[in-house]
Amino acid sequence: MALSKDRGITMNDGNKIPILGFGTYSPDAVQKSKCEEATKIAIEVGFRHIDGAYVYETEEQVGRAIRAKISDGTVKREDIFYTGKLWSTFHRPELVRKCLEESLKKLQFDYMDLFIIHNPYSMKAMEACKDAGLVRSIGVSNFTRKQLEMILNKPGLKYKPAINQVECHPYRNQSKLLAFCKSNNIVLEGYSVLGSQRDPRWIDTNTPVLLEDPLLVAIAKKYNKSPALVAIRYQLQRGLVVLVKTYTRKRIEENAQAFTFQLSEEDMKSIDGLHKHELHKSGNIFWSPTVLPTR
Structure with missing residues (x-):
């Protein structure tokens, strides 16, 4: 997983993923209506990794945005890395390709760059989609070490997951999972x-707000950056691919500045110390809608 000069990581299948991605989840109809324009802005300011999903119900808007930026010469299709996800109602092997093809139709794409599952039992059908040329890389989401081992040890595995997409921030830094993933490429x-999204169904809302944490605020002041930008940079320096989401042009542009500075080793260790062992009410959540806090 070598970091390339053009800010991408080469995955275990040889394909390259940009390390900073733009999330397109929208919580309501109002936000969905803004998704197309926000995606255009993201591409204009330099984002080349777009993260979507069948369940987000924004694939048509995202597809239009990408095609518009292709039409005006800003990018080519091969410049864009698009991630889609299998929705839970399609986990039966015979339905996996159907979900993928429905998403491709909405996007008006011939292929996806990455297709992710939330359930280890659909892997063989995912491999078939890769063999058919409908997707270039396959990955998983919200998998624990045990679930990853279940796949890695599966007899006849043809392609191991290229990526594991999980909630990760200084209060939940996933250090053990990160080490395991790195050791398995x-x-x-x-x-x-x-x-974390501050949804009372999943998290104790009495927990501190990350971007208001005194340490993060102090480090941000030291570098003359926002706490959000420090949180993003922290993950990039740890070797993660990072997804960010906002529909505000100013903040989209700000997020793209994550490559303009570097945190010291001392500050990285200080942020490591913010990890809290348990934020969620119910431990591991097997499925999450990849909710990205909007700024």
Whole structure:
């Protein structure tokens, strides 16, 4: 998983993924209506990794945005790395390709760059989609070490997951999972890098707000950056692929500045110390909608 000069990581299948991605999840109809324009802005300011999913219900908007930026000469299709996800109602092997093809139709793409599952039992069907040329890389989401081992030790495995997409931020830094993934040449990709969604169904809302943490605020002041940018940079320096999400042009542009500075080793260790062992009410959540806090 070597970091390339053009800010990408080469995955275990030889394909390259940009290390900073733009998330397209929208919590309501109002936000969905803004998704197309926000995706265009993200591409204009330099994002080449777009993270989507069948369940987000924004694939048509995202597809239009990408095609518009291809039409005006900003990018070519091969410049864009698009991630899609298998929704839970399609886990039966005979339905996996159907979900992928429905997403491709909405996007008006011939292929996806990465297709992710939340369940280890669909891997063989995912491999078939890769063999068919409908997707170039396959990965997983919210997998624990035990679930990854289940796949890696599966007899007849043809392609091991290229990536594991999980919630990851200074309060939940996934250090053990990161070490395991690195040792098995699997990229760890972080969502909610600015802190957990503050949904009372999943998290104790009495926990501190990450971007208001005194240490993070102090480090941000030291570098003359925002706490959000420090949180993003922290993950990049740890070797993660990072997903960020906002529909505000100013903040999209700000997030793209994560490559303009570097945190010291001392500051990295200080941020490591912010890890809290348990934030969620129910331990590991087998499926999460990749909710990215909006700024």
